[in-house]
Amino acid sequence: MLEIRLHGRGGQGAVTSAELIAIAAINKGNFAQAFPSFGPERRGAPVVAFCRVDDKKINIRAKVYKPDVVIVLDPGLLSLLDPTEGMGEGGILIINTKKKPQEVAIAPGRSIKVVTVDANTIATEELGRPIVNTTMLGGFIRATGLIGIDDIKEPLLERFGKKLGERNLKAMERAYQEVSIGE
Amino acid sequence: MARQRKGIEVSIAMADAVAQANVDVIAAYPITPQTHIVEHLSEIVANGELDAEYVPVESEHSAMSVCCGSSAVGARTFTSTSSQGLALMAEIFYIAASMRLPMVMALANRSLSGPLSIWNDHTDTMMVRDAGWIHVFVENGQESYDNVFCGFRISEDPSVMLPLAVNLDGFILTHMIEPVIYEDNETIRKYLPEVRMKNALHPDNPVSMGCFAMPEIYTEAQMGREQGLLDAYPAVVKAWKEWGDLTGRYYRPVETYRTEDAEYCIVTMGSYGETAMEVVDALREEGEKVGVVKIRLWRPFPFEDFRSAVEGKKSLIVVDRAISFGGPGGPVALELRSALYGRPNAPAIVNYVAGLAGRDVARSDFRKIILEGKAKASKGETEGFTLYGLRG
Amino acid sequence: MAKPMEKITWQELEAGSVVTEIGNAREYETGSWRSERPVVEASQCIKCGVCWLFCPDACIVRASDGHFEADLTYCKGCGICAKECPVGCITMIAEEG
Numbered sequence: 001m002l003e004i005r006l007h008g009r010g011g012q013g014a015v016t017s018a019e020l021i022a023i024a025a026i027n028k029g030n031f032a033q034a035f036p037s038f039g040p041e042r043r044g045a046p047v048v049a050f051c052r053v054d055d056k057k058i059n060i061r062a063k064v065y066k067p068d069v070v071i072v073l074d075p076g077l078l079s080l081l082d083p084t085e086g087m088g089e090g091g092i093l094i095i096n097t098k099k100k101p102q103e104v105a106i107a108p109g110r111s112i113k114v115v116t117v118d119a120n121t122i123a124t125e126e127l128g129r130p131i132v133n134t135t136m137l138g139g140f141i142r143a144t145g146l147i148g149i150d151d152i153k154e155p156l157l158e159r160f161g162k163k164l165g166e167r168n169l170k171a172m173e174r175a176y177q178e179v180s181i182g183e
Numbered sequence: 184m185a186r187q188r189k190g191i192e193v194s195i196a197m198a199d200a201v202a203q204a205n206v207d208v209i210a211a212y213p214i215t216p217q218t219h220i221v222e223h224l225s226e227i228v229a230n231g232e233l234d235a236e237y238v239p240v241e242s243e244h245s246a247m248s249v250c251c252g253s254s255a256v257g258a259r260t261f262t263s264t265s266s267q268g269l270a271l272m273a274e275i276f277y278i279a280a281s282m283r284l285p286m287v288m289a290l291a292n293r294s295l296s297g298p299l300s301i302w303n304d305h306t307d308t309m310m311v312r313d314a315g316w317i318h319v320f321v322e323n324g325q326e327s328y329d330n331v332f333c334g335f336r337i338s339e340d341p342s343v344m345l346p347l348a349v350n351l352d353g354f355i356l357t358h359m360i361e362p363v364i365y366e367d368n369e370t371i372r373k374y375l376p377e378v379r380m381k382n383a384l385h386p387d388n389p390v391s392m393g394c395f396a397m398p399e400i401y402t403e404a405q406m407g408r409e410q411g412l413l414d415a416y417p418a419v420v421k422a423w424k425e426w427g428d429l430t431g432r433y434y435r436p437v438e439t440y441r442t443e444d445a446e447y448c449i450v451t452m453g454s455y456g457e458t459a460m461e462v463v464d465a466l467r468e469e470g471e472k473v474g475v476v477k478i479r480l481w482r483p484f485p486f487e488d489f490r491s492a493v494e495g496k497k498s499l500i501v502v503d504r505a506i507s508f509g510g511p512g513g514p515v516a517l518e519l520r521s522a523l524y525g526r527p528n529a530p531a532i533v534n535y536v537a538g539l540a541g542r543d544v545a546r547s548d549f550r551k552i553i554l555e556g557k558a559k560a561s562k563g564e565t566e567g568f569t570l571y572g573l574r575g
Numbered sequence: 576m577a578k579p580m581e582k583i584t585w586q587e588l589e590a591g592s593v594v595t596e597i598g599n600a601r602e603y604e605t606g607s608w609r610s611e612r613p614v615v616e617a618s619q620c621i622k623c624g625v626c627w628l629f630c631p632d633a634c635i636v637r638a639s640d641g642h643f644e645a646d647l648t649y650c651k652g653c654g655i656c657a658k659e660c661p662v663g664c665i666t667m668i669a670e671e672g
Contacts, residue, residue, distance in 0.1 A: 019190075019360050026190030026362045033361050038216075038302060038354035038541060059457040061355050062545040155190070283591030344590050382593045391594035403585035404592045411590060 001054040002146060003064045007083055008073035011043040013133030016159065017071065018051040020137060023155040024147045025053045033058055046077055053146060069144055072096060073119075073132050084112060094139045096120060096132050101182025114182040115143040117175045126171035134160075134168040138175025149176060186367040193324035193356045194219035196363040197289055197349075200331035202233045203371050207258035210238040210249035214268040215301045216353035217291035221263050243268040247275035254284035254346075255392055257383030259335060262286065265353055266293035266307045273311060279346045280315030281408060282393055285338040285378070286346045287331060288316075292453065292504075293353040294540035302541020303353040305453065305504035308481075309514045315408050317347040317415055318481035320453045324363045327351045329432055332366075332375055336422040339378050343415045350481070352454040354541065370429055412483045419480060436485035437492045438477040441467060445474030447498040447530070447560065449553050452478045452515055455502060455544065462549040473553060478515065486522050493523075496530040500556030502544075503536045503568070512536065512568030531560040537571035548572065577602050601649075605632060609652030611667040617642045619664035626656035626665060 004021065008014030015036045022034035030053055037048040050064040066086045072078065072095045083093055089111045095104060096119040104114050117139035119132035126135070134156065141149055149172065156172070157165035184203060189196070198220050201209070209228070211221040228237040236253075240246045243264050254260045264272060269290065279286065295306045308318065317337060321327045330349045338347040351357060382390050396404050419436065427433030440460050442448055449459050456477040466473050476492050476499070478485075493499055503513020511517050516534035523529035533556040538544040552571060559565070577599040578587070589595055613626075620642035627635040627643050634649035635656060645656065657665040 019192075022360050023190035026188070031362055032190065033359060035354075035359045038358060040215075040301065058361070059461040060546065061352075061454045061458045062543050062548075065545055281591065282593075382589060382591070382595060389597050392591065394592060394594055396592065397580060399581040400583060400588075400592075403583060403588055406585035407588045407590065407592065410585070 001052055001058065002069065002144070003067050004051040004053070004069045004071065005064050005067040006049040006051070006071045006073065007077050007081065008047055008049070008133070009043075009077070010041055010045045010047050012047075012073050013131060014047055014049040014071075014073055017073070017133040017137055017140075018049040020134070020152055020155050020159065021051050021053070021140065021147065024151040027154065028147065028151055030055055031058050033060075037063065046080060067091065069094065069140070071136055071140060073136055078106070084110070087112060092143050094136065094143055096136055100180050104182075113143070115139055116180045116182075118178065119175060122171050122174050122178065126174065127167055135171040135175045138172040138177075139179045141172075142176045142179045143181060149173060184365060184368050186365065186370070188362055188364045190360060191324070191363050192219060192358065192360050193327050193351070193363070194291075194358070195223050196324055196328045196365070197331060197351075198223035198227065199365065200328045201261050201287075202227050203366075203368060204259065204261075204332055204335050204375055205371075206233070206235050206261045206335075208236045208238065208249070208253035208260045209262065210240050210246045210253070210260075211262045211264065212240055212243045212246050212268060214243070214265050216293060216303070216357045217263045217265045217268070217289065219357060220289050220291070224261075243272035244275060247272040247279060250286050251275060251279050251282065251284050254279070254286045255282070255384045257378050257380040257385075259339070259378050260284075260286035261288070263289040263291065265291040266295055266301075269307045269311060270295060273314075276311055276316070277314045278393065281404070283344040283408075283411060284346060285335075285344050285380070287334040287338055288346065288348045289327075289331070290348040290350045291353040291357045292350055300540040301353075303355050303504075304539045304541070305350075305514075306506075306539075308348070308350050309505045309507070312482065312514060315345070315412055316482065317343075317345050317412070317419065318350060319347065320350045320479055320481060321356070322454050322456045322477070324356065324359060324361045325432065326434070327356060328363050328365070329426060329430070329434070332371060333422050333426050333434065336375055336426075337415065337419050339380075340415075340418040340422070341379060341381060343411070343418045344380070345411060345415055350453065355454045364430075366430060374426060374429055416480075416483050416485065419483075434479060435488070436480035437488040438479055439492050440475040440477070442474030442476060442492065442496075444472060445496060446472040447500065447557055448474045448476045448493060448496055449549070449556070450476045450478065450499050450501040450515065450519065452481065453504065455504070455538065455549075458544065458546060459502075459549055462546050462553065465546075466550065466553060471553075473557075484518060484522070489519065489522055490526070493530050495528070498531040498533060498557060498560030500553055500560070501532055501534050502538075502552060503534060504538055506536050506539075506568075506570075516568065531563070531565045533559045533565055534568035535571045536568055542572060544571075604648050605651050606648045609647075609650055609670055611652040611654060611669055612647060612650060613645045613652070613654070613656050613665045614668050615642065615644045616664040616666070617644075619662055621662055623661060625659050625661060629655050629659045631655065
């Protein structure tokens with residue numbers, strides 16, 4: 001089982017990212033869960049969303065405490081929280097930042113793979129707004145290989161409609177190409 | 184709709200099930216965490232995808248009143264609520280059962296104020312435990328979807344004619360996206376007959392409903408309710424069996440997991456049963472002879488199924504999601520203790536109350552509850568209850 | 576004739592205590608509650624039906640000549656008809672022991 005935690009701010013669509021990963025995995029015949037950190041929705045406040053993917057039925061009805069993958073949608077959150085909390089060796093940390101992985105001073109000395117995506121730039125260019133939840137999925141797909149770009153196409157287009165969906169898809173594909181994967 | 188497996192939010196799947204059940208009337212007032220269920224239903228009706236009346240009422244009291252009226256004329260009726268909404272409809276909630284009006288409610292379980300909280304536990308449903316409704320608890324999205332159909336089938340069965348609540352944990356289930364298998368409409372049609380109500384309100388066959396009762400007749404009326412609810416049991420079992428025969432997914436009033444050779448069991452109700460199974464798997468690998476007993480049918484309480492499920496066990500660790508203040512502990516433990524009282528070799532019962540108002544109960548917490556509970560039972564510490572995770 | 580309620584067993588009650596026998600309130604003869612009865616001066620009655628409309632027990636009936644009077648099997652003697660009659664042709668008279 002792969003456990004994923006997403007950090008974002010209310011309104012940035014962290015839950016949508018989790019949802020798209022889960023639906024893509026489910027459509028492939030796998031089992032998955034996607035859920036928010038439950039509570040009132042507060043625009044701008046730091047929020048967390050969770051996702052689990054497995055090849056058998058998932059029976060856990062609790063938050064993700066030991067994530068294998070963490071996605072940080074908003075670089076500003078890095079000064080507020082430790083994105084690697086609960087993460088074990090071999091974890092993957094995917095951050096929206098202009099920096100290269102080696103420039104990100106997170107988890108030095110730990111065997112955590114840092115992956116960076118300049119999602120703000122990509123999303124602004126492709127969508128006209130720095131809404132990065134779908135862009136960051138490109139980084140996720142590239143870094144984990146859990147699902148393919150093709151797997152997420154259908155849920156993405158269903159979620160956003162054809163016009164907006166295709167622009168989101170383009171942003172995601174660009175992120176997939178432009179991602180920087182650390183050692 | 185063709186049979187398909189979808190990744191979908193459980194609330195949406197439940198609303199889709201209500202539409203597939205070809206419901207006639209929906210009356211509901213939105214409240215967290217039930218909101219997505221009724222929002223989606225109002226969209227389905229507004230889009231013309233379902234020929235039904237969606238009555239946007241001004242309160243839950245009105246919602247249940249509309250439901251009573253529509254059920255009384257023999258219309259298939261659905262509503263949904265949570266917490267304070269249930270509290271506000273409590274008056275009519277009792278009346279629905281006393282008038283034997285079939286309907287299905289998705290009860291997205293949430294704590295009751297105060298302090299004000301929107302998160303999940305079972306305090307709301309326990310408030311109406313004694314109202315005379317049929318109460319079913321589900322553990323996941325598939326069960327939520329399935330039990331909409333089973334719910335209508337049971338509730339509207341001419342031998343039952345009682346309202347039924349499908350209890351699903353608020354947020355934990357309502358806001359979860361997971362795989363759900365949708366059955367095709369043909370299967371649903373086969374399973375769910377048209378409503379046939381013996382005494383439906385109709386000008387051709389006038390009857391009086393909701394009459395006042397003098398002391399000379401109230402006792403007899405209450406016995407009728409009691410027996411009516413007890414008589415629902417075989418219809419519940421039959422409806423679940425036939426659903427299983429059609430879909431391969433069988434439900435039972437009390438479900439067990441790895442209990443055959445278990446010396447002790449954890450007992451849960453609702454979505455916690457899933458995490459409990461996961462933890463029991465891990466403990467089994469360490470040699471613990473532990474199993475899970477899950478109460479699915481809460482009312483009418485399946486005494487015999489429960490007794491046979493726990494026969495020969497040394498102890499039961501019961502995880503409640505509500506407190507009966509000033510009473511003996513959690514409502515489920517209270518029920519189980521009374522079910523076993525005075526029986527020879529009855530298992531000892533240790534009661535925990537956990538996960539109040541959305542406090543997460545992780546695998547490590549279940550592990551602690553199970554092992555600590557086992558130790559308490561062996562020391563004979565079975566009085567009262569433990570509020571798990573309490574500071575101070 | 577409906578069974579007196581103190582004789583009905585719980586098994587005999589319809590589910591939900593629904594009353595399926597139509598109009599059996601007729602068997603409940605409330606005329607014995609009365610201490611005064613309405614007496615209609617038929618010659619003054621304008622046949623307007625106001626008494627019929629107001630009677631809380633629906634016991635006002637129309638006589639063959641069109642004027643209204645109370646069915647004393649059910650009339651409880653409340654006096655509303657006398658109070659409401661626009662021409663004052665109804666008088667409440669004490670029932671004599």
